[in-house]
Amino acid sequence: MNKTSIKDSIAFKNREGNEKIFKYIFLSAALISVISVIAIIVFVFGKGIRPFFGDDAYSFTNFITGLRWAPSDNEFGIFYMIAGSLLSTLGAIVLGVPVGLLTAVYIAELAPKKIEAILRPAIELLAGIPSVIFGVFGLGIIVPIIKDISPQQSGQSMLAVILVLTMMILPTIISLSLSSIRAIPKSYKDASYGLGASKIQTIFKCILPAAKSGILAAVVLGIGRAIGETTAVMMVAGNNSGGIPLSIWDKTRPLTSNVAMEMGYASGQHQELLFSTGVVLFIFIMVINYVLIKITSKVGSEGEKR
Amino acid sequence: MNNNSKFSVEDLDLFYGDFQALKKINMEIQEKEITALIGPSGCGKSTFLKTLNRMNDLVEGVTIKGKISLDGKDIFKEMDAISLRTRVGMVFQQPNPFPMSIYDNVAYGPRIHGITKKSVLDEIVERSLRQAAIWDEVKDKLKKSALAISGGQQQRLCIARTLAIEPEVILMDEPTSALDPISTLKIEDLAVELKKDYTIIMVTHNMQQAARISDKTAFFLVGEVVEFDSTENIFNNPKDIRTEEYITGRFG
Amino acid sequence: MTSNRSSRKIKDNIAKILIYIATSITILTLLVILGFVFYRGLPGINREFLTRMWDDKTTIVTVEKDINNLENKSLNYVPSLGIYIDLQDGNVVITGVEKKSPALNALNKKGEIYRIKKSDIIERVKKIDLREATSLDEAITAIEGEDTSLDLKIRRPGGGILPMVISTLLIIVITLVVALPIGVGAAIYLNEYARPGKVLRVIRFAIQNLAGIPSIIYGLFGMLFFVQFLKMQYSVLAGSLTLSIMLLPTIISTTEETLKEVPNSYRQGSYGLGATKIQTITRVILPSALPGILVAIILSIGRIVGESAALIWTAGTVAQVPRALFGSGAAAATLTTKMFWEIQEASNIDTATSIAVVLIVLVVLLNLFSKLITNKFLKRTGTGK
Numbered sequence: 001m002n003k004t005s006i007k008d009s010i011a012f013k014n015r016e017g018n019e020k021i022f023k024y025i026f027l028s029a030a031l032i033s034v035i036s037v038i039a040i041i042v043f044v045f046g047k048g049i050r051p052f053f054g055d056d057a058y059s060f061t062n063f064i065t066g067l068r069w070a071p072s073d074n075e076f077g078i079f080y081m082i083a084g085s086l087l088s089t090l091g092a093i094v095l096g097v098p099v100g101l102l103t104a105v106y107i108a109e110l111a112p113k114k115i116e117a118i119l120r121p122a123i124e125l126l127a128g129i130p131s132v133i134f135g136v137f138g139l140g141i142i143v144p145i146i147k148d149i150s151p152q153q154s155g156q157s158m159l160a161v162i163l164v165l166t167m168m169i170l171p172t173i174i175s176l177s178l179s180s181i182r183a184i185p186k187s188y189k190d191a192s193y194g195l196g197a198s199k200i201q202t203i204f205k206c207i208l209p210a211a212k213s214g215i216l217a218a219v220v221l222g223i224g225r226a227i228g229e230t231t232a233v234m235m236v237a238g239n240n241s242g243g244i245p246l247s248i249w250d251k252t253r254p255l256t257s258n259v260a261m262e263m264g265y266a267s268g269q270h271q272e273l274l275f276s277t278g279v280v281l282f283i284f285i286m287v288i289n290y291v292l293i294k295i296t297s298k299v300g301s302e303g304e305k306r
Numbered sequence: 307m308n309n310n311s312k313f314s315v316e317d318l319d320l321f322y323g324d325f326q327a328l329k330k331i332n333m334e335i336q337e338k339e340i341t342a343l344i345g346p347s348g349c350g351k352s353t354f355l356k357t358l359n360r361m362n363d364l365v366e367g368v369t370i371k372g373k374i375s376l377d378g379k380d381i382f383k384e385m386d387a388i389s390l391r392t393r394v395g396m397v398f399q400q401p402n403p404f405p406m407s408i409y410d411n412v413a414y415g416p417r418i419h420g421i422t423k424k425s426v427l428d429e430i431v432e433r434s435l436r437q438a439a440i441w442d443e444v445k446d447k448l449k450k451s452a453l454a455i456s457g458g459q460q461q462r463l464c465i466a467r468t469l470a471i472e473p474e475v476i477l478m479d480e481p482t483s484a485l486d487p488i489s490t491l492k493i494e495d496l497a498v499e500l501k502k503d504y505t506i507i508m509v510t511h512n513m514q515q516a517a518r519i520s521d522k523t524a525f526f527l528v529g530e531v532v533e534f535d536s537t538e539n540i541f542n543n544p545k546d547i548r549t550e551e552y553i554t555g556r557f558g
Numbered sequence: 559m560t561s562n563r564s565s566r567k568i569k570d571n572i573a574k575i576l577i578y579i580a581t582s583i584t585i586l587t588l589l590v591i592l593g594f595v596f597y598r599g600l601p602g603i604n605r606e607f608l609t610r611m612w613d614d615k616t617t618i619v620t621v622e623k624d625i626n627n628l629e630n631k632s633l634n635y636v637p638s639l640g641i642y643i644d645l646q647d648g649n650v651v652i653t654g655v656e657k658k659s660p661a662l663n664a665l666n667k668k669g670e671i672y673r674i675k676k677s678d679i680i681e682r683v684k685k686i687d688l689r690e691a692t693s694l695d696e697a698i699t700a701i702e703g704e705d706t707s708l709d710l711k712i713r714r715p716g717g718g719i720l721p722m723v724i725s726t727l728l729i730i731v732i733t734l735v736v737a738l739p740i741g742v743g744a745a746i747y748l749n750e751y752a753r754p755g756k757v758l759r760v761i762r763f764a765i766q767n768l769a770g771i772p773s774i775i776y777g778l779f780g781m782l783f784f785v786q787f788l789k790m791q792y793s794v795l796a797g798s799l800t801l802s803i804m805l806l807p808t809i810i811s812t813t814e815e816t817l818k819e820v821p822n823s824y825r826q827g828s829y830g831l832g833a834t835k836i837q838t839i840t841r842v843i844l845p846s847a848l849p850g851i852l853v854a855i856i857l858s859i860g861r862i863v864g865e866s867a868a869l870i871w872t873a874g875t876v877a878q879v880p881r882a883l884f885g886s887g888a889a890a891a892t893l894t895t896k897m898f899w900e901i902q903e904a905s906n907i908d909t910a911t912s913i914a915v916v917l918i919v920l921v922v923l924l925n926l927f928s929k930l931i932t933n934k935f936l937k938r939t940g941t942g943k
Contacts, residue, residue, distance in 0.1 A: 027741030102580030130864030228772025289770035392832035402823035
């Protein structure tokens with residue numbers, strides 16, 4: 001047998017150097033995320049703080065505490081928008097968290113296999129529906145219904161925003177709660193049953209408290225989604241030009257809508273102040289992100305303890 | 307120094323961080339013999355084996371002192387890890403075929419070393435599978451997934467995969483511990499057959515296995531080589547009381 | 559004791575009822591949305607909607623008549639052009655074009671061939687305006703004159719979403735071409751190279767932050783950086799690059815999850831054969847992680863298809879097939895941004911819901927596809943054990 005030796009074809013040259021090059025290629029790919037975050041902050045903040053400096057500076061106090069946004073009168077107050085954003089997010093959380101959590105409980109603990117096999121893809125589909133479609137649905141169904149029952153003229157209202165946001169955060173709440181409920185060891189349940197607890201008691205007294213960090217993470221993520229949602233909200237908010245929404249029937253103008261409504265045509269200081277609105281939103285998001293990272297790292301370490 | 311010495315280990319120390327896993331190891335490993343490394347769990351025999359082809363380089367926080375030479379060349383100073391590993395192949399405790407076809411598994415080594423010609427690869431694959439005594443069992447399913455054959459077959463496939471890079475030394479890390487008795491015997495027969503062409507160093511927990519197939523045996527205890535001698539002497543006439551206790555304890 | 563037990567039973571039942579109500583609300587939400595979208599949107603879906611351009615397009619062409627053709631197949635047949643015409647809503651519509659028709663070789667004003675197609679509308683022949691034609695004869699007489707060559711003003715009706723379909727595909731391709739290598743490369747770094755320490759913490763922190771930034775902020779950044787600072791103008795490239803950054807966290811974390819699942823024994827086996835790290839990565843690790851990378855691609859496509867806020871001020875909302883990747887003429891609306899624009903600017907819910915039907919079908923297909931891959935992958939690792 002004529003033996004072919006593979007040794008002849010091995011190239012030893014410069015291997016260590018090549019390996020280093022690849023390491024740095026992969027490292028630079030990873031660093032693009034870091035550079036992007038920095039670039040986003042620099043560009044958006046840079047543009048957003050500009051109107052508060054210089055000769056024709058706009059008063060930051062007036063901006064942050066103002067109750068009216070009227071570019072034609074050179075009046076740019078966003079306090080009522082901050083209130084609008086926070087109130088609608090709060091409303092969506094109040095409605096969405098119980099519904100989402102209980103749905104997750106049903107899927108995890110009560111649903112027969114066959115029903116689960118229908119529910120899970122249904123929730124994945126709900127998660128995949130583009131936000132614009134929620135907006136059209138809100139505009140086509142929710143707004144007309146509200147208009148019929150509302151004491152006010154318009155169906156576009158904070159209630160409409162809350163309902164649309166609730167629908168949109170449901171899949172987030174459900175899937176995250178579901179996975180944290182699923183992560184609870186079976187031994188916990190067995191212990192609870194062993195002490196004579198009913199299924200429902202076990203769920204509410206044992207499983208949900210044990211899954212609380214994961215559920216909290218779901219809630220915080222839901223808050224992030226709700227406060228940052230733009231296109232769907234903008235379609236149903238009514239986008240009033242001033243005043244804190246005092247009832248759910250009032251029109252509102254969340255921060256995101258303000259940016260999206262006028263970005264298309266604004267220029268000069270007006271446009272820069274839209275970026276300032278974006279910066280305020282961004283600061284809220286960064287706080288939420290920070291809380292979320294804290295919670296999830298806690299969830300991670302708890303998981304290791306188990 | 308013996309003329310037929312393949313590996314020559316001088317004053318080898320190995321640390322995992324602060325923990326010293328190997329202490330002053332000195333050993334001459336002979337060419338075309340089977341050397342068995344025995345000893346209780348955690349005694350350093352696997353660590354020692356992995357040092358011989360520098361697989362420990364991949365572990366974080368390892369520091370090595372002393373000298374190991376392969377055919378008189380220092381493996382740390384005069385060779386890079388990659389070319390060392392092509393001369394010193396390794397078979398692992400758990401059969402670990404890649405999730406590819408049987409053919410691609412065997413051809414993996416030649417391919418990464420730059421052989422692309424189909425006819426050459428075919429030849430290497432067939433030769434390696436024959437040497438590993440598995441050719442007849444897999445020749446009709448070379449394109450099938452390597453994960454679909456039995457554990458014993460997978461381990462012989464892994465040996466074939468190692469043979470395909472034409473090593474001079476084959477390190478075996480408890481190659482039969484995951485296998486049933488019949489597969490184990492097949493691997494043992496194969497090792498004896500392979501000794502004609504290759505130097506084999508094998509870690510084993512199985513005393514009978516060491517006694518059956520090895521020419522030399524080294525007994526490790528807490529990072530030290532207590533005794534290294536011909537298998538005959540180690541099992542029938544141990545010089546150190548600790549070796550005797552371990553051997554007899556195991557034989558019951 | 560008995561009263562205790564019965565009160566417990568009551569409490570349990572109330573809780574159960576609440577759970578059932580919550581689940582029903584979730585399912586109803588989905589059903590009502592789907593019902594609304596299909597009820598309003600489905601009637602607008604037909605072949606024209608899916609295959610036509612968005613805007614009408616008017617072109618003036620010159621046709622060489624085939625004066626030898628004297629066949630008279632039917633009342634609405636125009637022999638010299640080899641076409642069939644019909645009067646629909648006061649328009650002279652071409653209902654059929656024969657294979658040998660000279661209309662297939664019509665030339666536009668630049669001298670390029672402009673193939674006249676079925677459903678094109680003839681608005682003018684020579685100087686005769688046919689837009690208010692009352693009978694077919696009027697049109698046929700106008701065409702069948704003595705001249706051998708004829709100037710026609712042809713209107714190709716729009717009303718279709720084809721440009722948005724093309725733009726969406728284009729943006730998907732560019733975004734993935736940019737984001738996939740970066741995302742997979744980053745995941746490889748994190749899982750195969752990175753050692754715990756400051757660099758790793760900073761990278762992880764950055765990725766977690768990117769994941770939390772809402773798309774409107776990406777839109778603002780894309781507008782400042784790609785559109786204005788890099789002077790790309792509203793363009794598919796500016797939109798795609800913005801989306802690439804937005805999708806990095808998804809791609810990185812999905813890929814990293816699968817890299818973690820690649821057994822360490824594969825790596826050792828490869829190193830033991832003398833493979834280098836990069837050979838081990840490209841030949842063993844990445845092929846084993848392929849299903850996860852495919853899932854990352856599908857997730858990304860889903861996000862791109864549904865994205866609006868990050869695209870409106872980076873890629874624009876023009877319903878056209880982009881003529882360049884960046885610069886002038888490169889702006890393009892995707893299905894979703896067009897749908898948004900239809901509501902915001904035109905208050906046209908019917909067209910918007912028709913686009914929504916297409917989007918939902920796409921989302922369902924993507925979900926099915928991802929499930930298929932995951933199931934296949936699970937089966938494979940199943941036999942591996």
